[in-house]
Amino acid sequence: MGESARISILARCRHVPALGLLMGLFCLPMDLYAQGRVVAQEPLDIVIMAASHLSLRIGTTGGTIDRVSFTVAQLPGSGAVAGVSSGAYPVPVRASSTPSGATKVLTADSSTPLNDGFGHTIPFTQISWTGAGGVPSGTFTGSSNQQIWTGTASLGSGATMSFFYANTVYVPPGTYSGRVTYTLSSP
């Protein structure tokens, strides 16, 4: 590995916007040289594709944020309660990028529990979803940076989430509201 390898790395990495990452890849062969650990010299092709444009939609198209509602009718412990959306249901998920093959990571911030406005809360860990069309199923962790999905493909038609409320906690009657923020990023 010599100049050809480094040149190849540089040539392939011209799409990487982060200068730090570029410098790190460039310096790697030099470090190996310094330690005398390079035993073969082969051209090294590394392609890291970062998106320059990302698009994300959770719910129906339009300016209104969809709301998934759960109406409890039984005691806690008697089974999960399926959600009903103010928009399309199951909730559509669309995630895409330019270039289309860029690595994408979808995360959720569910760190603020649902509340009834009177100091009573329900943690988002009570809400799960069944994914379809490439969306994995899961349960909110109540954290600010839960990874929901990652991939290089897009989430398109057929990608949906169906939500459920576990209904295992005893809380005062009322209407509890909360919001989850989804973030689509490209490393």
Place this chain on the structure above:
Amino acid sequence: MRRMHGTLVFSLCLALLFCYASAARAESSSSSGTPTVAHLDFRITIPTILYLQVGTSGATLDLVTFTVANLPGTGPVAGTSSGANPVPVRVAALVGAAATATLRADSSTALTDGASHNIPFNQISWTATAPFTSNTFSGAANQQLDQFTGPGDHQGTYSFSYANANYYPTGTYNGAVTYTLSSP
């Protein structure tokens, strides 16, 4: 003239930037950029629910039977239920944080043998497991047994006993107690 031209180009750039930003914000649940965010709201509606179970679950009333084998005054007689033994008791309440759920018993109608002979319910007691309280029926229509505050699920058991302290005509005496759970 050169200055005016420069000013015009700058304005166009601002206009283009404004249009792009507006497009990105046009949908609050869908936006573009790196990274980009979307929101989803959730709502859970919790009703008020009071649940009371004394005996096994289901529609059948359990029957607690005391079979006396010794003279009165020789000690209480333990009861045996037609359902689970000891008798399961459950009070579950989805009520306000400061609201109470009160368990009461109506034992005002004495056990009877069908021949005008009665045994008052104050001859029957029970030993409860926490969080319920051990007690003896008072024979009143509105005897308070336990009270809980706030939402919760309370489960325990009752083990009944007949005092066998008085002399009654021989026979089979039947009676029913009605339990009520209420929240103001």
